[in-house]
Structure formats: structure tokens, C-alpha cells
Amino acid sequence: MKLYQLAPSPSARRVGIFMKEIGVEIESVHVDIRGGANLTEEFLGKSANGRIPLLELDDGTYICESVAICRYLEATSDPLPQSLFGNGALEQAQVEMWHRIVEFQGLYTALQAFRNISGVYSDRENCVPSWGEESKARLISFLPTLNTQLASHKFIAGEHFSIADITLFVLINFAKNIDVEIPEELNHLALWFKTVAARPSVQ
Numbered sequence: 354m355k356l357y358q359l360a361p362s363p364s365a366r367r368v369g370i371f372m373k374e375i376g377v378e379i380e381s382v383h384v385d386i387r388g389g390a391n392l393t394e395e396f397l398g399k400s401a402n403g404r405i406p407l408l409e410l411d412d413g414t415y416i417c418e419s420v421a422i423c424r425y426l427e428a429t430s431d432p433l434p435q436s437l438f439g440n441g442a443l444e445q446a447q448v449e450m451w452h453r454i455v456e457f458q459g460l461y462t463a464l465q466a467f468r469n470i471s472g473v474y475s476d477r478e479n480c481v482p483s484w485g486e487e488s489k490a491r492l493i494s495f496l497p498t499l500n501t502q503l504a505s506h507k508f509i510a511g512e513h514f515s516i517a518d519i520t521l522f523v524l525i526n527f528a529k530n531i532d533v534e535i536p537e538e539l540n541h542l543a544l545w546f547k548t549v550a551a552r553p554s555v556q
């Protein structure tokens with residue numbers, strides 16, 4: 354297998370942390386996305402969304418979308434006592450629920466803010482700085498929701514570490530690029546961040 358990626362990018366980082374958590378190592382192929390290497394005909398022929406990360410299986414099948422890659426890797430690895438997608442119907446639903454909340458209201462909002470304010474991909478998309486600023490404001494107003502959940506739960510989806518925590522950790526780190534940090538009064542979110550930052554998988 355091969356993983357096409359740019360290691361520090363948020364989506365690749367999600368997969369990288371997930372792989373360390375489940376103890377999987379895969380040969381990595383560097384893709385210069387800022388230079389447009391993901392826009393070539395060759396790459397677009399492999400990746401359905403034209404983005405990284407992209408997993409190539411030994412039989413030549415390609416899987417893009419970071420969560421789909423994580424699902425495949427966990428399902429084909431030695432089973433963990435605690436799945437990062439949750440154990441049992443209720444926990445699986447809670448992980449899915451919080452993961453989608455963190456992705457849609459957090460990570461994608463932060464990515465929109467970064468892309469539209471910085472104009473980093475203005476060679477391939479129409480950047481709207483005011484949409485970037487609005488996205489940043491929406492992200493800031495979303496953070497208390499996370500703090501409230503973490504006031505009564507050890508991890509974001511409940512009592513077990515899950516893929517939702519990985520996405521949230523990547524989001525909080527990435528938000529620094531748009532000058533968004535955890536406000537002092539959100540102490541439960543700050544404590545959760547400190548706990549997750551100590552895990553070997555994120556070092």
C-alpha cells in the first residue's frame with residue numbers, strides 16, 4: 354500500500370495520527386499540493402476528490418477521503434479492544450454524531466477561513482476574504498459547544514478516545530493558522546487538549 358499525502362496538512366494529519374493509534378505503517382508518497390501536483394491529469398485519474406490523502410492498495414484500488422481511509426485501515430488491521438469508531442450501536446452512533454459535528458462546524462469551517470483569508474489556493478479557486486472572516490467568526494462561536502460536552506465527558510464522544518478526538522485535535526492545532534486559540538474560559542476544552550497532546554500518536 355502507498356499513502357499519497359502532505360504530512361503537515363490537516364487531512365493527512367488525521368490519517369497519520371489514526372495510523373499511529375492502530376499501529377499501522379504505510380509507505381508515504383509526498384504530493385506537492387501547493388505546487389498543484391494534485392491537479393495533474395495523472396493524480397486526478399487516481400483520486401476521486403482530487404485531493405490528499407489518497408490510499409493506493411496493492412491491487413491498484415484507490416481510496417480518498419481521510420475518514421474512508423481510516424475506516425479501511427482499521428477494518429483490515431488486528432482488532433483493537435476499543436475501536437476508534439466506537440464499540441456497539443450506541444457508542445458508534447455517538448462517535449459518528451460528534452465526528453460530524455466537529456468536522457462540519459469545526460474543521461471545514463476552519464479550512465474555509467484559512468483558504469479564503471490567506472488565498473493560498475487562489476490559483477485554483479475564487480477566494481472570498483469576507484467568507485473567510487465569517488467562517489472564522491463561526492468557528493470561534495462553535496468552541497463553547499465543545500467545552501460544554503467536555504465538561505461532563507472525558508473525550509468528545511464520551512468516555513473513550515475516538516476518531517472524533519483525532520479530528521478535534523487536528524482542528525485546534527490548525528486553527529492557530531487563523532489566529533484562533535482556545536479561550537481561557539473554555540477550561541474543559543483546554544484540559545482535554547492537554548490530555549490528547551500527551552498521546553504518543555500525536556507527537
Ligand SMILES: N[C@@H](CCC(=O)N[C@@H](CS)C(=O)NCC(=O)O)C(=O)O
Pocket residue numbers: 362363364365386391403404405406417418419420474477
Ligand atoms: N474531505 C477530504 C478533504 C481533503 C482535503 O481538502 N485535502 C487538502 C489538504 S488538507 C488538499 O488536498 N488540498 C489541495 C487542494 O485543495 O487543491 C478528506 O477528509 O480527505
